[in-house]
Each structure stands twice: as structure tokens, then as C-alpha cells.
Amino acid sequence: MNKQHNKAKKFGMVIDLDKCTGCGACMVACMAENNVPFKADETNKLDSITWLRVYKLTNGKSFPNADFCYLPRPCMHCEGSHGHSPCVSVCPATATDYSHETGIVSQIYTRCFGCRYCMAACPYHARYFNWWDPVWPEGMEKYLNPNVSVRMRGIVEKCSFCYHRYQLAMEKAYYEGRREIEEQEYQTACTQACPAGAIVFGDLDNPEHAVHELKKNPNAFRLLERLGTNPKVYYISSREWVRQAGDNYLRQEGKSEKN
């Protein structure tokens, strides 16, 4: 048997906030792809499970100088230092793991016992706890995707960068006698759905992938970079106040704020 080492990849995203319209298609694409459940009342956003959530940032100015910007937040798949992302470091059940092969932080639902240490550790609120069993109205369970396990009450779940799509893309590659996949063969559901084309996904280390160049954009930044989480999701905004909002700057710190 051949050794199955594939070339190490670092999958990541670059999200252009200038293009993001805040429409929420990414959220719904994610929910539809990943069998995310829903309740009759989802207005308490603390217990509303959305692997990818679109936040609204405002510049704090008054009318008519007010401005706002949407910011989609998937799991950042933090690399931390050598894969020691905040959540992976605290998991006592080995339910969440960082893979050097893909750079993806995994969450194994059958392994998780719901201690929620990872939720406390995650600075991005990217993890969600199942306070209830998922219930689909009669007949609606027909649309569930067999490639993603349905989660049960009492465990934590989060964005997986649609890892199952990587698995399926690799299956096709193996079938065709390849060991590597093309950029377009593995795309997350949110990237595929975004009608504005604001999300770009790929291998951050692969010069042939679009994200490799995009992340070098002078307007690119990552969220809470100072914490050393080393996230793999980059954002681009031409507005300085948005870039500043991305990290925990103090009021007087950093560059002067312009309109």
C-alpha cells in the first residue's frame, strides 16, 4: 500500500467586505448544506445555531455620517502556534482537532460530551451548543444531506469549511487516479452560494489559488490578530474604520480615523 500523504494544505478564506451585501445567502447555504436545525423562535441569538453568522458593524457616527458594514464570520480555523488553536488546546475529549494536512479544525460530534470549554476559549463565538434536540417538522427531514451527520442535544458544533466536500472531491480524484484536487473542486457551500462573489476559498499556501494573492492585499486583515490565534480567514475592506474594528484597538491607538 502506498503511503497516503497528500501535500499539506492550508485552506482559508478571503472575504471582500466591500462586496459583501449582508444578504445572508451564505448563512442559509451553510444551514442547508450542513443540516443545521431551526426552532420556532430563533431571535435569541445566543442559542441560535449559525455556523456562519453575518455581523453588522457600525462606525458609531451620527446621521448622516453613519456607515455600516457587514462581516460574515465562519470558524476562523485558527492555526495558533503550530496548530494549537484556542479550542483544540482546551478540549478534554479529543473531540476537536487540528489537521496539518488541511489546516482545518475538526469537530467530531460523537466524541464531544458538551463541556463547552472550547466555546469559552473561542474568541470569535464561532462555536454553538445544542441546547435542544434538533427537530424537523414532519416531512422536512427529507432534505437532510447524508454527507453531514445530524447533531444531537448536548454537544458543540461549528463550521467545518464544508470538510465533507473535500472528502468527496478527494474521492473523485482517487477515482480518476489523482492525488491532488483542483481549486474549484473543493469550495465551501457559502463560497459557492455568495451571489456577490465576496467569498474566495482555497489553499492559502498554493500560489495558483486566488486566496494566495488576495490575502496580500494592503487592505486585508484578520480578526483579533493580536491574540495570536493566527486565523485562516482574511477580510478585505477599503474603509479604515472597518479594518480598525477588526482588532481590539484602544480608542487613541493606531492610525487616525478618517471618514
Next chain:
Amino acid sequence: MKVSRRTFLSIGSFIVGGAAGTALSPLPWKLTDDLSIWTQNWPWTPMPERGEVSYVNSVCTLCPGGCGISVRKVNDRAVKIEGMKGHPVNDGGICILGLSGLQLLYGPTRIKTPLKRVGEKGQGKFKKISWDEALKEVAEKLGTLRSEGKSHTVACVSGSACGTVPQLLKRLLTVYGSPNFMSVPTMQDAYAVTLKLMHGVDACPGFDVENADFILSFGSGIIEGWGSTVRMFKANSAWQDKKIKVVQIESRMSNTAAKAAKWIPARPGSEGVLALGIAYMMLRDGLYKKEVCDSAAGFEDFRKTVSENYAPENIAAATGIEKETIESLAKEFAGAASPLAICGRGQGHTPGSQYEFMAVHALNALAGNINKAGGVFTVPDPKYIAWAEPELDETAQKGMSSPRIDGAGSETYPHAKSLLNRLPPAILSAQGECPVQALLISEANPCYTLSDTQTVKKAFAKIPFVVSFSSYMDETAQYADIILPNHAYLERLEDAPAYAAGLSKPVIGLSKPVVTPQFDTKHTGDAVIALAKALGDKVAAAFPWESYAACLEETLGDKWKSLNEKCFAVVEESIEAPLQFFKQECKPVFAEGDEKQYPFVLMPYDSIRLANGFIGNTPFLTKTVPDTVLRKNDIFVEINPKSAGGDSLSLREGSAVMLTTPKGSAKVRVHLSEEIMPGVIAIPRGLGHTAYDKYLAGKGINCNELIGPAEDSGSGFDAVWGIRAKLSSVSI
């Protein structure tokens, strides 16, 4: 009983031996393993069945945008909707509503069998009946009315007038003997009247957004669902790449305004005035295409009217915009190579005032970009429905010669094809017998979407016989006497003319069944053909088709094959559109209510995350609604903090308050926002359903309950955009 030492030792030894034996057996280890596995796989957690993956291409018909979709199936289950690559409208993209369509297909709001009302009208109590019974009952009722000479009292409301199913309904009414076929008006209708008046053509508007290089939007929600959603999103991103400027004129900072290069908060309702103010500057400074306009009919009159009334200083008070801003806007607009001015508020699901549409279209005319790359196109009807003229019997001829109940096409309203907004008042103001004895409703939910829904519901309760073809238990279906449920959109074969795609050429789509019908439903096309056959004679003769599928195939003729393969066809047709400036005097539509009594202006706003038309919001969409719009069942209205402190109110974020308009009042909560002009209250459209399921019903209030219709003096459409309102304290 005394336990002897021996007995005690024996029992003890047995237990110890048992424990030792158990430990040496696989029982405890295997049991522990099995129990832990059991706790990881509760039997009530669904395990989706695996299987072969396939894709079915179709066209989404949740809105008239005409996007191509590709539905992923696992065995015979549809599991995900994705955008179709290579489709001329959306090329792989998809909107939030289209993505969640499977929740409609498999959702609890589906009507599963034909139903007959058993409770009071509007109560929503029905019993199941068979298709034979249901069709027989409807045919008998229609037959009786016809034999009594009341054929003209039968009316039909269809979500659209385009496509074979609406046309079959219209044909049924015609041969039956009623002129009262109505469709739900949108901005497309207001644009159609504009194109008729300014070019003398029957056409839909097309907007070459891909090639425009300056966009002046009068409140159009470019990225909130205006036009064909995905196409506009893609255009918006392309503008960002090409640094093309978008200027958004709107009193509330919508997503479009936030993304635009410039947001100009004009007073609500003053958009048309502002457009003519820009026209004034263009005319004054000679910044218009003289070679196009000077020779156009009515141009001198237009120039005179604008020059006399729309100088910046004259309109500053009405618009709240300074002269310099208007001046620079005019310069930028006229200076661009392919400037494009668009209107139709928000998603454009309601027609606007003729005054405003003509004023904005006049800007395009002055810029000389009608039927030019980057401009506005007059898109002809694809005209693929060419059925033989039906033969009318005497009853039908008599019925067809009676006046329309909504007055459309009459001397007062010569331009509108139908005026649904005039139906409820016509019913309520009639003396004696209800002028509508039977009403057929297809793909429309007027009891929710029309202004002043309380009045609409009163009118519907008066109609003796209402037949709904709805696939979902919506507010209007609840008023039905008989429901003949249509297949859901992913279950049926149907043409989907993308009349709102806004491309420069007409596009026809073909919606194909992705899954077999899940319930005992019937294609409305087949139901109409069955009704016609049951009515017999010349009515039946006008429907020679064996089934709807046969009718569709015959209708599409030589287009059928390629449509069946690709799901779309672009029709290479264009139309000459000579320019003429309007002579008829149109007036702006003002907000109803006394300014002193009602100090605020209440404006509904559209959100891409809230479907607000015939299709109710899906659970996924409702889940994405922010908690600054809906919390528990409380709706939030947006108000500027400057407006919130006045009088005795001193509102804070989340304060409950009574919102009152001349049409009614409702308890709402307040979201303080700097993104809205002081004096304006914005309320989301799409909430406050009373029908559907627990995922939608009872959440917030329907803005249409607080807003009354405002009939446009030019077209007769309901051109309402807001109403005056006041806030008062409420005890919780």
C-alpha cells in the same frame, strides 16, 4: 430470619465469585462500550439516507427574476438547491430565498389535498375532499353563475399575467364571459406604463447594468432584491471592481446605500421632484443629448415645465437637498458615458407613482441612453403564446362587454392592464349583491400584500365563492371556499418568463419537476383545463389540450427542445422606441395623514432576508433576521435617536411604543439607528403573518395593516410608499 455465618459466607462468596467471573467475562467491557455508543446515536436523531447523487436543472419561480437552479438529489430526495452555472441571468449565483426553497417543498405549510371550507371565512377550517368533488363543485358554481347571466361577476387574481398558466386562466375567463382577469401589480407595471407613455410601445424595462458606468438609484434596493436579485448582486460587485460609482437616494440607509459610493438622504417621497431637479440642471447647462431630445415630441413643453418649477431653490424644501449637491449630481450623471437612472422602491414589489417613474425615465432620455449599451431597454414580450383566438358564445360576448370591476382600461385609467388595488373598494362600496360572485386566486396573497389588509379581508369575506390554487396555506387561502392545491414549484413543469430579469432581450425559462409531487396536488394548468372541460360547449372547445403538459409543449413549439435541454432561451427580439416627452400632468403621491397630528412619516422597507410577497418567509430566512428587527414576537421599527427624545416619550433602545397611523395602530419596539433620517420611522415588510406555520405566524406585524392605499392619479396603481404616523407611550 437469622443469617448464619455459613449462609453469609456462602452468599458473600457467590457474589465475589460472580464479580470475579463477570470481570473475567466480556460483559462489563462490551456493555460499557455499547452504552457509550448508544448515547452517541439517539434513535430520534435523524440519519439521512445515503445514495446516488444527481442534479436536476430547473428555473426558480419564487420570484419573477428567472434564475437557473441546479438541485442536488440523493436518490429521490432533493437535498440542496444551487445556482445554475452558465445561465444568462444568474450564472451560478443564488439568493437567500432560492437557497431555502426545499423548506417550502417539504414544509408544513403545504396544502396536501383539495380542501373545502367548514368554518367561517378566514378562519382556516377545512375538510379534505377528493379532486373529483372539488372540481365538480367549482364547475357547478361557475356553471350556475353563467346560466344566471352573471358570468362577468367572476374574477381572477393571478400573481403574474405572463406565462401559460396565467394566460390559461385569462382564456378561461374570456370564453366563460368575464373581463375581470387581474394580476398583482409591481414596479414592472409602472415601468410598462412609463414606456408606453414615453415611447408608445408595449414593453418591459431592461437595464443594461453590466455596461453602465454611473448608477443613480432613486430608492431602488439594488442589493435588497430589486429586479433579478442575483444579477443585480453580481453587477454591484462588478461595479466595485471597476470603481463605478453608485449614488443612492433614500431617506434610510439601506444595504444599497451603505455599499454605494454616495448616499443622499432625501425626504421620503421627494424622489421624483429630485429627479426633475437634476433634469433642470441638465437642461439649464445644456448637459443633455440634444440630437436625441430636441426633436422628440413634447420636449419643449417638458423643458418649459421643468424650467419653471424645478429650480434647486424651489425644490430644496421638498427634498431637503442642497443646490450644490443637485448640481454636482447632474454633472456627474450627464458626464458619464453610460449613466443609468433607476427607480422602484426597495424590491419594487409595489408600483410607484407615475410621476416619479416618468421623471426618472426622463433622466435616461435626456442622457440619451434608451436602447443603448449601459442604458434602459424596451424589451418586447417574447410572444411565444400564440393560441388560436377562442370562439365566444353569446353569454361570453355579453360578459366580456361589461366593464371591468377594477376600472382598468377605462377612460379614467386608460394605461393600466389591471388594478387589483381597486378591487376591495369596488366590492365594499357596491350596493346590494356583491359585484364579485366568485373569485379564482392563483399564486397571489392579496390578503397579506395589499395595502390596508383589514379592508381587503373585509372585502374577501363578502365574496360568496373564493377558489384558491395555492400550494401553501397563506392568508388568502384561508378565505377560500375551495382550495385546489397546485404542485409546489419544484414539482411542476411550467414556463417561467423572466419578465423581471431586466436583461436587454426577453428570456424564457422552463421550470422542470425536480421531484415527483409529494402530495395529492394538481397542476393549476391541468385544473383549469379540467374546469373548462366540465363547463362544456364553447368553453371546453377553447381548451383542446389533453393536459397542461401537452398544451405547454405545443405552445413552445420549436423552442421546446432547446428549453427542455437548457431550461432557458434568449429571444432575439427588439423593438423600436421613439422618444416622446409626457404631456399628461402627473402628480407626486404624498403620505396620507395630517402633519400636526402625525409628526412622523412611516415607511416600510424591504429586506432581502424577509420574503414579503406571495411566498412566505422560510424558517431559514427567519432565522437570519437580526434581533434588531425581531425579538420573540416583537417587531422593531427604526427611528433616529434625535426623533426619539421628543415630548414625553424619551425612547430607548428596545422601548415598547404604540405606533399609530390613520389606518390603525400597533405595539412595536424601537431600534434607535443613526442610519435613518430624523422624522422617519422605518418598518420591515414581510412580518406579521397570521397564516402559514409556527415558524412564521404571529411574528411581528404586517406593515400593510398600518398603511392605506394611495391611488396614483396617472395610472390608478396603488403608489403608496408611506403614511404619516405618531408614537405614543404604551404600558407593558
Next chain:
Amino acid sequence: MSKPVDHKKEVLGDGSGGFAILFFLLGLVASLIVGWVVYPKLLYSQKNQPVDFNHALHIDLVDEGCESCHFFREDGTYSGVPKLAQCIGCHEEVQGETKDEAIFVEQYVKQGREVPWLIYAKQPDCVFFSHVAHVKAGGMDCVTCHGHIGESASLKVYEENRITGYSRDIWGKNISGLKTNTWDRMKMDDCSECHEEKGVNATSVQTGKGACFVCHK
């Protein structure tokens, strides 16, 4: 043998020592019987396949071995147990003389019903098992995991764990969990044993072995 007994007798001072040992042995034997014999019988329910299928007979008739019926789809996914549509080619009418074929044709083919086969090797929902990665990329054969089922003339009884709902083949026939052949057991440890040995994607930060997302979903 008698010495320790004597010793105990001395300590205990009466005849109860013998009883104690007797009862100890009784308890030991009884619990060993329960644990090794009764418990497995209670734990697993026995189900017969709806139709008895003769692999040996069919494999002689096809050209490409197992893959003739258990094939890969073009997207690389594995088709698993054949659907009715694949059988109809030959079995539209009864071909041979076996009772099972008659049942198959009458009850399933003619009525267009899929056969509810019980799948011995079915992994739980949380597992993503890629056949193509093992067979095509890894060059493994079917026997390594599935044993010699392809040579069997008859389908064995399907045993279902009453607690977990899993097929017995996952834990293995041997209730103590011991295995002699690679195909005897198919639990996570068995997968990881091989993965570790071959060094498959040893990229996990947590364990230094194979990452979880290699085989889980």
C-alpha cells in the same frame, strides 16, 4: 490441592470454608456463563436476509469480480449493495431453480420493490468511509475488510446489537473482541491500527496520528 483447603479450614474454624469456595466457584462459573454465553445471545438479535444470495454462483458469471456489481460511481462514490435496477438485466424472469430466486423475482422484481438488504459492514452515521481511497488509491482488496463473503454460497444470519443497532460485524463475532483476521472486526481502533501502521495522514495536533476528519463526518 487439599492443602489450602485445610489451611482455610483452620482459619475459619468450621466447615463454611468449603462452602465459601464452592459458592465462589458457583458464582464464578455462573457469571462466566452469563458473560460469555448468555449475554451475547441476549445482546444480538438475529435476522435473516430477505433473500438468500449466492455470491459464489454470481462471481463466476461476471467479468470484473466484486466491482461488477459493487462498483464505483463516476463521482468516486461507492454504490454499495446493488439496487434492483442492476439485477433486472438478468432476473426479469426466473432463471434458475432456487427458491430464493423465485422469491426475489416474485416479491421484488415484479413489484418494483427494492430489497431491504441488511448490511453487515454498515458503519455508523458519523463515519465517512471512502472505498475509493482504500481500493483505488490504497490498492487494498475487498477481502482485507470484508473477508471471503464473495466466495460464500449463502448469506449468514445478520446479527444486530440491541443496544447500539450496529451490525455484529463491527465488534466482531468473537465477543471478547479478539481477532485473528483483518476482517474480523471493524471498530475505530481497527481502522486506526492500519492507518498508524501505514502512516496515513498522521497530521493530528491532538494525537500525532491520523486526524479525526480523515474518517469522520
